[in-house]
Amino acid sequence: MIKKKSPDILKADKRIQKIPGGVKVLSYAKLNLYLEILDKRPDGYHNLETIFERVTLKDEIVIKRVPGNSIRIETDSTDTPKGPGNLAYQAAKLLKKDFAISAGVVIKIKKRIPVGAGLGGGSSNAASTLLGLNHLWDLGLKVEALKEYAARLGSDVAFFVYNYPLARGSARGERIEPWSGFKKKLWHVIVIPRLNVSTACIYRDLDKARKVAGNKRTFGLLRIKNAPVKGSSSLRIKDILFNRLEEVTFKRYPQVERLKRDLKAQGLKNALMSGSGSAVFGMVEGRKGGLKIAKILRRSKNLKVFVAATAV
Ligand code: C5P
Secondary structure, three states, rough: OOOOOOOOOOOOOOOOOEOOOOEEEEEEEEEEEEEEEEEEOOOOEEEEEEEEEEEEEEEEEEEEOOOOOEEEEEEOOOOOOOOOOOOHHHHHHHHHHHOOOOOOOEEEEEEOHHHOOOOOOHHHHHHHHHHHHHHOOOOOOOOHHHHHHHHHOOOHHHHOOOOOOEEEOOOOOOOEEEEOOOOOOOOOEEEEEEOOOOOHHHHHHHHHHHHHOOOOHHOOOHHHOEEEEEEEEOOHHHHHEOOOOOOOHHOHHHHHHHOOOOOHOOOOOOOOEEEOOEEEEEEEEOOHHHHHHHHHHHOOEEEEEEEEEEOO
């Protein structure tokens, strides 16, 4: 790997902050405002079209040098793996090996983003680790090089390497372009049932359903023609909210569909599942309105509820 000098785009990235003995990186969650799944690829993944939104719900990653030569994960979350199963661990391992770094690091993850919810928490942590170690080990990698590492770790990791509040994702999800469909911050109530959804399992269900249907057109390839590629000033949120995976996730987990109905019953007409679930979000006018609805929804003990906005 050729070493390139430190790029300005990363220097100006407010998510990355130098601290004594290390670096702190803000690790945001994402919502998919639009998600259409296209064909299955020879590598087993699916081509897709999506609009990612980075939201203010976030984890915090602190990376510090420690004696020795190993990677250690520390976290306050019981749902997060502490070893090689953690994407942040894998990110560190990748850079450590490629750059022949012999130094120890501890990666502390203050976890707020629920796991297995379609909010990209693990992917975001991996991207934050790439960003943080690039800084800590002075690797001088530009965002395009970091993006290559990101794509090797997972389909959603690349989005979080870029510093874009809104972006269009294509190919496996790792091809990213900034998107400016909405100029104003969006506000959401995000609800998560106590349920971990396996993304791989949902994609398998989709493949099966498509095989049975035997006709791709029933799965809305038409929709892609209207995919909000560039965005426009007159775009309304309700024109783009769509998630192809809702149908299959709802079938396997009817409680997720019920959750969407519950949001609508609270007056949130524009509601959608994120990624492969289990999180469902509703659009609200602002923080105040969001907090009001969140208070009502929190009466249900089985739900995690957050109010979040576009993280600009
Ligand atoms: O890339 P990532 O590890 O996040 O993907 C998890 C799983 O979701 C993959 O193993 C694959 O089954 C499915 N997937 C897919 N096509 C994509 C993204 C994910 O089939 N574009």
